[in-house]
Amino acid sequence: MMWTVILFVQAALLYFLLTHRTRSKSEPPLDKGAIPWLGHALEFGRDASKFIDRMKRKHGNIFTVRAAGRYVTVLLDPHSYDAVINDSDSLDFNRYAQVLMERIFNLQLPHHQPAKEKAMMKNHFLGMNLCALKSTTSTHMQALLKAEIPQNQKDWKEDGLFNLSYSLLFKVGYLTLFGGERNNKSADASRVYEEYKKFDGLITKLARGTLRAEEKRTAQSVRQRLWEFLAPAGLTEGSGSSPWLQAYRRLLQEEGADKETQNRALLMQLWATQGNVGPAAFWLLGFLLKNPEALTAVKSEMETLELSSLDGHVVTPVFDSALDETLRLTAAPFITREVVQEKTLHMADGQEYLLRKGDRVCLFPFNSPQMDSEIYQEPQKFKYDRFLNDDGSVKRDFYKGGKQLKYYNMPWGAGKNGCVGKQFAINTIRQFIYMMLTNCDLELCDPKAQMPGVNASRYGFGMLQPDGDMRVRYKHRTVL
Ligand code: HEM
Numbered sequence: 001m002m003w004t005v006i007l008f009v010q011a012a013l014l015y016f017l018l019t020h021r022t023r024s025k026s027e028p029p030l031d032k033g034a035i036p037w038l039g040h041a042l043e044f045g046r047d048a049s050k051f052i053d054r055m056k057r058k059h060g061n062i063f064t065v066r067a068a069g070r071y072v073t074v075l076l077d078p079h080s081y082d083a084v085i086n087d088s089d090s091l092d093f094n095r096y097a098q099v100l101m102e103r104i105f106n107l108q109l110p111h112h113q114p115a116k117e118k119a120m121m122k123n124h125f126l127g128m129n130l131c132a133l134k135s136t137t138s139t140h141m142q143a144l145l146k147a148e149i150p151q152n153q154k155d156w157k158e159d160g161l162f163n164l165s166y167s168l169l170f171k172v173g174y175l176t177l178f179g180g181e182r183n184n185k186s187a188d189a190s191r192v193y194e195e196y197k198k199f200d201g202l203i204t205k206l207a208r209g210t211l212r213a214e215e216k217r218t219a220q221s222v223r224q225r226l227w228e229f230l231a232p233a234g235l236t237e238g239s240g241s242s243p244w245l246q247a248y249r250r251l252l253q254e255e256g257a258d259k260e261t262q263n264r265a266l267l268m269q270l271w272a273t274q275g276n277v278g279p280a281a282f283w284l285l286g287f288l289l290k291n292p293e294a295l296t297a298v299k300s301e302m303e304t305l306e307l308s309s310l311d312g313h314v315v316t317p318v319f320d321s322a323l324d325e326t327l328r329l330t331a332a333p334f335i336t337r338e339v340v341q342e343k344t345l346h347m348a349d350g351q352e353y354l355l356r357k358g359d360r361v362c363l364f365p366f367n368s369p370q371m372d373s374e375i376y377q378e379p380q381k382f383k384y385d386r387f388l389n390d391d392g393s394v395k396r397d398f399y400k401g402g403k404q405l406k407y408y409n410m411p412w413g414a415g416k417n418g419c420v421g422k423q424f425a426i427n428t429i430r431q432f433i434y435m436m437l438t439n440c441d442l443e444l445c446d447p448k449a450q451m452p453g454v455n456a457s458r459y460g461f462g463m464l465q466p467d468g469d470m471r472v473r474y475k476h477r478t479v480l
Helices: 002-019 041-046 048-059 094-105 114-125 128-148 161-178 189-208 213-230 243-254 259-274 277-290 292-303 307-311 317-330 366-370 422-438
Strands: 062-067 070-075 157-160 335-339 343-346 352-355 360-363 440-444 471-476
Touching: 041 048, 041 062, 041 189, 048 062, 048 366, 094 189, 094 259, 094 335, 114 128, 114 243, 128 161, 128 307, 128 422, 157 161, 161 189, 161 243, 161 259, 161 277, 161 422, 161 471, 189 213, 189 259, 213 259, 243 259, 259 277, 277 292, 277 317, 277 422, 277 440, 292 317, 292 422, 307 422, 317 422, 422 440
Parallel strands: 070 360
Antiparallel strands: 062 070, 157 471, 335 360, 343 352, 440 471
């Protein structure tokens, strides 16, 4: 009995020594939360936007919180974001990305060469190669839409707008980049989408390690099926996969990844390339359907274009502004970096804070600048021309505290680790909106229906998703 008590006291003491932390004067305000070790993890996971807002009101533009044993410094002053974005020596992108890779995709890459992987992606998703990708995307999109709404069909077809946008764009992306059923006769793109959707629904819990036993089993079996579907992709030149995927396969082989690891890496790429585009297209179409003036403006601009022109460089300021406004309201990634060496963070207001090695730093541009009422009037409202000047040129001057902002909207991240797929994503969404607005009649089943709310558990994971859907009907456009 005596020994049990001694052991218990020693364990408690050790736990206290290992987890005890006090704030030094040079560090940001520290908020550990009431629950030992767990800290604020539950509130953070339930609705990160609301939680960060509450902490900002309590502590100001910078604070450190404890969540599941880790200390995360949240910085919310966009004038100071360069101090984080531009310091990849002290603040590392890859370490946290690796943690997520392991948790979500069960993936550990031997001899991983992130710099080479990224250079390869840039080569395939920018410049001349992008033109070829745009054209393949367009071909698949036309074919899928034709199958979805046959030309001779007079009747309306009904669907949820989120389901329609996400499933269609997923299938287009899967066919364009992964080769689809040309690889794998047993799995058409719709079946892959069904499995992918189940996986996507579990992704936040996978990342946080909060799956219940039954969900764990589902996640494992869904991942297994997706690995099998992806197994033939990119293996041979005739597989119908994109040159990027074939090059990626070769890189994985060069790194010494076995077949199973390669399939896991492919699932990660499937999510990275498809997880945001469909949801972004949904929000944009949804906002347009609820805002007749915006719909007319975007439609008029689209009607001046030829479909084939969308494969090249095309100027669409009205569409661009409507998309930027959509992303301002619905893109909510965390920009997370790991502190790999102690760093003094210099804020724009002259304050300095010490960041401890081993902690994480997180920017959350959704709360600030994107939803900041000092920068945007009525920030909750969709205004399609918010990013246009009166003369129709792009508006780039936004202010906070009387000073012009460098970062006023950050859906794509920024700096060295900003989104490599930005141009490809914008183009895919533009092609989709073009085809839906010029080839189809599309309307809300109930004109009074409101946009669904957001699924608050997805704050921090890129594009938000709705917590319901919006019924729409569509048919091939009747030319008068
Ligand atoms: C609406 C669609 C998309 C949005 C909103 C989006 C957003 C983002 C954001 C915010 C980051 C930065 C993360 C950070 O700094 O921590 C990022 C990075 C990245 N994105 Fe996207 N993305 C989209 C589509 C795509 C597509 C289609 C691809 C590929 C074809 C892609 C490939 C990448 C890659 C490879 C990175 C990591 C860059 C690096 O390693 O430094 N994204 N994206």
